[in-house]
Amino acid sequence: MRDKSIKESRRQQLHQIIFEADTPTGKLFDILLLIFIMLSVLTVMIDSVPNIHKTMPNVLVNLEWFFTIIFTIEYFLRIYTVSKPFKNYIFSFYGVIDLLAILPSYLSIIIAGSQYLMVIRIFRMIRVFRILKLGRFIGATELLKASFIASRHKIAVFLEVVLAVVFLMGSLMYLIEGPESGFTSIPRGIYWAIVTLTTVGYGDIAPVTVLGQFVASLVMILGYAIIAVPTGIITVEMQKAEAKRQQLNTQVCSNCYLDNHDDDAKFCRRCGSEL
16 A cells, blocks of 8 residues: 555656646756757758768767657656546647657658658647746737637638638639630639739739739739738737636646646646645
């Protein structure tokens, strides 16, 4: 019984170090982790340069495997310290990112070149907001997330309208300009409409007729209005969410893995476990 209690105590201590940034050891662990993430991504980037790859291939490969082993150990430690790991960590956002960060190295054994997918590790840098306990950034992240969720239906309707405009304008330009001007098909016309509407303007296809240029001008003007719409939608939702925002800390419930509790919280707001 005592051994079980000691084991559980060690598990709790590991959980606090690995998942939280409120203690000196927890912050040190996560800062070291960030350094390893940056160095591993830098290694992959350098390895993609042909001259450097030819000069010291073994060194870079060894470094890549060193970081992969470190991240693999860390991944399984996270699983070990969480109760109900499949529910609370493995299939969570961070859990999926952590798994994707180590898979490319093992896949490279079977599929050549897949190790370059390790650049996905850069997404693990998202933890910097929690690690450095930048409260205002944690709140800002939650604010942005809540704003996107609240405005998802409006944005979906907006995208439907944009798609309708793109299909209409692309088809219209195919009829007006035809293959002679490079509009060889309706999909080609739709491609032109997307490029023009988003104000990218590659210039690989351009209307030559007066009517085509007139329609193109309308699409360009419409593009500026379309860019402003989602910005306005999200801004309104951000203002609404700002009024409800609370100061949050980095404590993570060891029972249900819920984070972002209030600064003065003593118990988890989901399961009631002591923090």
